[in-house]
Amino acid sequence: DTAVSQTPKYLVTQMGNDKSIKCEQNLGHDTMYWYKQDSKKFLKIMFSYNNKELIINETVPNRFSPKSPDKAHLNLHINSLELGDSAVYFCASSLGQGGGYTFGSGTRLTVV
Amino acid sequence: GENVEQHPSTLSVQEGDSAVIKCTYSDSASNYFPWYKQELGKGPQLIIDIRSNVGEKKDQRIAVTLNKTAKHFSLHITETQPEDSAVYFCAAMNTGFQKLVFGTGTRLLVSP
Numbered sequence: 146d147t148a149v150s151q152t153p154k155y156l157v158t159q160m161g162n163d164k165s166i167k168c169e170q171n172l173g174h175d176t177m178y179w180y181k182q183d184s185k186k187f188l189k190i191m192f193s194y195n196n197k198e199l200i201i202n203e204t205v206p207n208r209f210s211p212k213s214p215d216k217a218h219l220n221l222h223i224n225s226l227e228l229g230d231s232a233v234y235f236c237a238s239s240l241g242q243g244g245g246y247t248f249g250s251g252t253r254l255t256v257v
Numbered sequence: 258g259e260n261v262e263q264h265p266s267t268l269s270v271q272e273g274d275s276a277v278i279k280c281t282y283s284d285s286a287s288n289y290f291p292w293y294k295q296e297l298g299k300g301p302q303l304i305i306d307i308r309s310n311v312g313e314k315k316d317q318r319i320a321v322t323l324n325k326t327a328k329h330f331s332l333h334i335t336e337t338q339p340e341d342s343a344v345y346f347c348a349a350m351n352t353g354f355q356k357l358v359f360g361t362g363t364r365l366l367v368s369p
Contacts, residue, residue: 149300176355186344188301188359201356235300245291246357248300 148172149249151236157255158226165222166252168236174247175240176200177219179211182233182251191234194219226256259284261349263360271368276337278363280347281329287349290323290330291357295344304345305332337367 149170158164170177178201179191193201194213208224219236233253237246260283270276282290288309293301307314307321307330314321318337323330334341347360 178357186295186362188346188362190356190358193355195355237300245303245306246301248293248302250298250300 147249149236149238149247151234151249151252153252154250155253155255157257160226160228160256162226163222163224164226164254165220166234166236166254168219168221168249170217170236170238170247172238172247173240174238174244175216176238177213177216178237178239178246179219179221180235180237180248182235184232188235192219192221223254226254228256230254231256259287259349259351259356259358261347261358261360263347263363265363266361267364267366269366269368270337272337272339274337274367276334276341276365276367278332278345278347278365279329280331280349280360281327282349282358283328284349284351285325285328286351286353289350289352290321291348291350292319292321292332293346293348293359295346295362297343301346334365337365339367339369341365342367 176195178193191205192211197213210222213219233251236249263280291306294304295301320333344362348357350357
């Protein structure tokens with residue numbers, strides 16, 4: 146009964162490919178997020194959605210496109226992958242504004 | 258925007274000792290301050306949080322203090338145990354913007 150589940154857990158791909166990461170939460174939360182954690186462990190927000198509506202887009206290259214088909218799902222599609230995209234991507238969710246975030250276990254993306 | 262600084266970057270203690278991690282934030286309008294623990298290969302997990310109308314909060318061996326005037330907050334872990342070893346992140350949020358900004362993390366190592 147994982148609260149926030151991401152798939153896949155590991156993703157190794159070549160430069161130039163397109164890939165997607167999926168996220169689902171079963172907590173009944175209304176807000177979902179994507180965070181990127183770099184090799185130095187720094188966590189930086191990329192996007193957030195509230196009830197399927199995009200509310201934060203942190204100057205992420207437009208090769209990254211989030212999609213929220215419903216408030217329990219938030220997927221991340223990445224076009225034309227670059228070496229610098231290698232990182233761990235975390236999905237998270239929260240209830241309303243200012244609530245604690247629940248994170249998924251992450252997707253380690255390696256671009257070769 | 259909000260900027261959160263965290264110190265120290267690494268902290269080594271002996272089992273049973275106390276550990277203190279300190280953070281400062283820049284946005285005086287921030288009003289929510291959670292702390293996360295990240296174990297190897299896992300997502301960050303919320304361990305304690307505090308809101309700006311409270312100066313201190315305690316939960317068993319962990320406590321958080323907040324000084325709004327100085328714009329800093331701290332995590333205190335007493336009677337540390339080897340299983341406390343992890344990376345700890347502080348974060349700050351202005352709940353009007355729904356964006357959690359993380360500190361740079363502290364790697365805590367508790368030696369038996």
